[in-house]
Amino acid sequence: MLETIQSVLREGWGWTLLRGTAMTLLISILGMALGVAIGIAGASVKTAGARWSSLLVSGYTTVVRSIPELLIIYLLFFGSVQAAADLADALDWQEAMTNWFPALVGILAIGLIAGSYSVEVFRGALKAIPPGQIEAAKAIGMAPWQRLLRIVIPQMFWYALPGANNVWQTALKDTALISLVGLVEIMRAAVLGAAATREPLALYLMAGALYFVVGVGSQGVFVLAERHFGRGMKGH
Amino acid sequence: MIDAALFQHTVVNLFQGFGLSVYIGLTSIFLASLIGLGLALMRISPNALASRFSFVYSTCFRGTPLLVQLFILYYGIGTLSFVRESPALWWLFSDGGRCAVLAIALNSGAYVSEVLRGGFQSVPRGQIEAAKACGMSATLRFRRVVFPLAIRQALPAYSNEIVLVIKGTSLASTIAVMELTGHAKRLMNQNYAIIETFILAGMLYLMINFFLLACVHLLERRLKH
Numbered sequence: 001m002l003e004t005i006q007s008v009l010r011e012g013w014g015w016t017l018l019r020g021t022a023m024t025l026l027i028s029i030l031g032m033a034l035g036v037a038i039g040i041a042g043a044s045v046k047t048a049g050a051r052w053s054s055l056l057v058s059g060y061t062t063v064v065r066s067i068p069e070l071l072i073i074y075l076l077f078f079g080s081v082q083a084a085a086d087l088a089d090a091l092d093w094q095e096a097m098t099n100w101f102p103a104l105v106g107i108l109a110i111g112l113i114a115g116s117y118s119v120e121v122f123r124g125a126l127k128a129i130p131p132g133q134i135e136a137a138k139a140i141g142m143a144p145w146q147r148l149l150r151i152v153i154p155q156m157f158w159y160a161l162p163g164a165n166n167v168w169q170t171a172l173k174d175t176a177l178i179s180l181v182g183l184v185e186i187m188r189a190a191v192l193g194a195a196a197t198r199e200p201l202a203l204y205l206m207a208g209a210l211y212f213v214v215g216v217g218s219q220g221v222f223v224l225a226e227r228h229f230g231r232g233m234k235g236h
Numbered sequence: 237m238i239d240a241a242l243f244q245h246t247v248v249n250l251f252q253g254f255g256l257s258v259y260i261g262l263t264s265i266f267l268a269s270l271i272g273l274g275l276a277l278m279r280i281s282p283n284a285l286a287s288r289f290s291f292v293y294s295t296c297f298r299g300t301p302l303l304v305q306l307f308i309l310y311y312g313i314g315t316l317s318f319v320r321e322s323p324a325l326w327w328l329f330s331d332g333g334r335c336a337v338l339a340i341a342l343n344s345g346a347y348v349s350e351v352l353r354g355g356f357q358s359v360p361r362g363q364i365e366a367a368k369a370c371g372m373s374a375t376l377r378f379r380r381v382v383f384p385l386a387i388r389q390a391l392p393a394y395s396n397e398i399v400l401v402i403k404g405t406s407l408a409s410t411i412a413v414m415e416l417t418g419h420a421k422r423l424m425n426q427n428y429a430i431i432e433t434f435i436l437a438g439m440l441y442l443m444i445n446f447f448l449l450a451c452v453h454l455l456e457r458r459l460k461h
Contacts, residue, residue, distance in 0.1 A: 068406030078424040176301035201312030
């Protein structure tokens, strides 16, 4: 197996896989950013919004979390591929469209999926901030945006870190599904390599190892972030 | 609004895949529970080798995407010559449906083992000591004290794994198994009734999940008394 992997690497598939890894990271990070934005918005609605709007958020999280990710990706892809092609024709952007349309679908899909899990993570984080602190901030005359910026947001992010790590790990693995609509990330690079070299086992094992390394590495980043932002928090 | 003929065509096609999705899902849940139980017992066993193996297994399977595992099993293992020569292995790895069940069960087994390990570790030491003091043998202790207590603790988290398995069955469509998502993709490709197909297929998945979650919930309630 080692010899096969070496010969696959000599044929240059290592670089394709590494470029795929960069794409996987890009899509995961942008998708996760969108997911965090959705999560914070949804959590705010659920804690402070009207009853009907919080029901709407619950509906979104329940439905997205119980429907297969693949089905959501297909909906976004097939639902917009015709419109995107027409738009690209009108603007003469065919090349940009073939390169970046699957990436956009991927970011949107990962964002929607990660967002549905993030709502509960950020709701828990918001609830963990002691109400006394908000009252104290009001009492010393902080404006609402100051309270948000100095009291709520820094603590909310810290409380949300462990949950966000779980959401991120899932998001990272979900990006593999976007290969099925043509995005060249780790998995698609491996599929192309498997077809060209006729060594599917080696290529898919390498892809698995790359996901594993990225996952473990980012886990380390979360642990460091928790330590760094935990300075001055109680019990740290 | 969607016209009646198209609606009927969509429903009939999706129902063809529905049964297969349920079948793959239930078989995988059953196998994953067995694998998960085995791994959890290995993990808490005093044997260092068994416990190390279980840890490495669950780290690897939880650290890589299910799609990669499925492709390794279906496209990768099938190329090995000893698999092609052994009739039993070839029977298993040459069929997409069986490969999908195997991949999902192996993957979900890793997650279930973590859930059950949490359950086993939550059993109070005093209960085990009391059972020992009554003179219960190790197997009887496991059957009457440790296992029932652990299962009760683990059930709520276990229901999440069931939803993951049902969602995971959709990946079978990537190795040409025509289950629910496979049919939905074909329909989306063919007649452009994309939203309608998505809503119908999504509702069928919701139905499966709600039904299974209701079963777990009933079990949870019955075990409480």
